[in-house]
Amino acid sequence: MPDIFEIKRIGAKLCDVARPLPERFRALFTLRNLGGEAAIDYINECFSDPSALLKHECAYCLGQMQDKYAIPKLITVLKDTHQDAMVRHEAGEALGAIGCDSVVQVLKEYSNDPVIEVAETCQLAVERIKWLNSQDKNEKLSQNPFKSVDPAPPSTEDDLALLQQKLLNENLPLFDRYRAMFSLRNINTNSSALALAQGLKCNSALFRHEIAYVLGQMQNPAGIEQLKENLKLKDESPMVRHECAEALGSIAADECLQTLQDFSQDKEVVVKESCEVALDMYQYEQSQDFQYADTLTKLE
Template sequence: MVTEQEVEAIGRTLLDAAQPLPARFRALFTLRNVGGRAAVDWISRAFGDGSALLKHELAFCLGQMQDEAAIPVLIRVLEDTGQEPMVRHEAGEALGAIGNPKVLDILKRYCEDPVVEVAETCQLAVKRLEWLQENKDKPDTSPYRSVDPAPPAEETDVAKLREILLDESRELFDRYRAMFALRNVGNQDAVLALAEGLRCGSALFRHEVGYVLGQLQDEACVPQLTATLCQRSESPMVRHECAEALGAIARPSCLRALRAFAADGERVVRESCQVALDMYEYENSTEFQYADGLCKLQASP
């Protein structure tokens, strides 16, 4: 049983800008795992922070928690044009992840947002909610225990899925469905097909490819992820996701690029590399879990 005082202590770590960013990330993911209204409230309070990366992850965690108590704050973040595009995008995606159709009208309003990443995200979220309404008898589950922005396609042939994934004339929702189907297949051909997706489509699409490759944790895609991270002309939101994927893969082949770009001129890229290096250390340690805020708190005298 997690006490109110323990949740508060973890929440204060999340809000403390003097703490190293990796420590705040671990606090955030601890709150996500704890769940409940108090955890949602502490996470929601952090949207005033100066780190776009942290705020992006706040929205991601609220979506993954699927707690409807988070809907009001996510709508405010989506509506706030002063927030960075990658933060507003993640708020839109989180509203789709929670799965309540009452947000359809607000999502449809932002399907024409002038920021393309926000518009595309809201279009996908609308499609996801409509799919859920039409397929109530089908499970909305992932083998990776994630709430995905699109259900996987029913097709399992890697060649056919690759064709859909890379076809920029196809609807984005269909390409996303192919992406998650390839992830679920998970063999090396599927991994390499996904890695090709880092070179095509919108920044939002490439960003999601990076995320999926991080879930797979297959070293076969390290060269493509590294090349994309190193490409300074690439969108920072794509480079950030590639950095986090390299941290999740956590092989020695990932280290050089992460260390090199931990001082990058783009704040979201350098912070992502710093967090990824912490993830790398965790994956190569004997620690029980990454979200260790509660463990550390309970172990302290």
């Protein structure tokens, strides 16, 4: 177990704007894995960072840690209209991931936010907390092989065709479609990846960005061409394009490399930075390194 001095050294790397962004990402995920209030304090410091990508990832990590200590800062970030929409969205999602009843009122308030991605995120977070408090949480769920805290539980349905139908039905509540999404992810076959990739053409940018995220989790090459296509679309939401880039880095197939290199100088800063991080992820996946969040090891 690391002592406070090691956490300080890792935190210093995370907060050092002069360091390369991929190195700071590795420090962030090291702190996430270590957990505790000191780690959270360092992550919180980064919400004043110039990089929206890093701040969004900080909010994501706080949600995955599921520590109530992070709630006050996440509420502050959600409410801060000067923050980038993707940062505020991730703060709302993190509050849903922590899942405390105490945040429901603020989530309901921001479920009507003028920024649609923030509003939809808060609506999903409210539904997740409702689900946690309901009898439905006792339903038999498929095991999540990815160990992530997701904005919706997987569906109890396991028929691929029906799941795909629900995924693409834009008349259904977003929470139900998310449940279908995570079931298709957990199935993790070429067919389920291709079914998910069709969601990259749906109307909601939030939905498309989550599709890209789960395709990256799956690391299934079947979705590569669709991810490339959305990354290349200049009129696509930066939130979606950035997630497509990171997914390609996670999949780390040879055919991902050139695309990531091509867009590592993109005019959209969050896309450019995502490609830098994705290229680091690509190198990690191609290497024999034991773990991505390796800052503690490098300190030693």
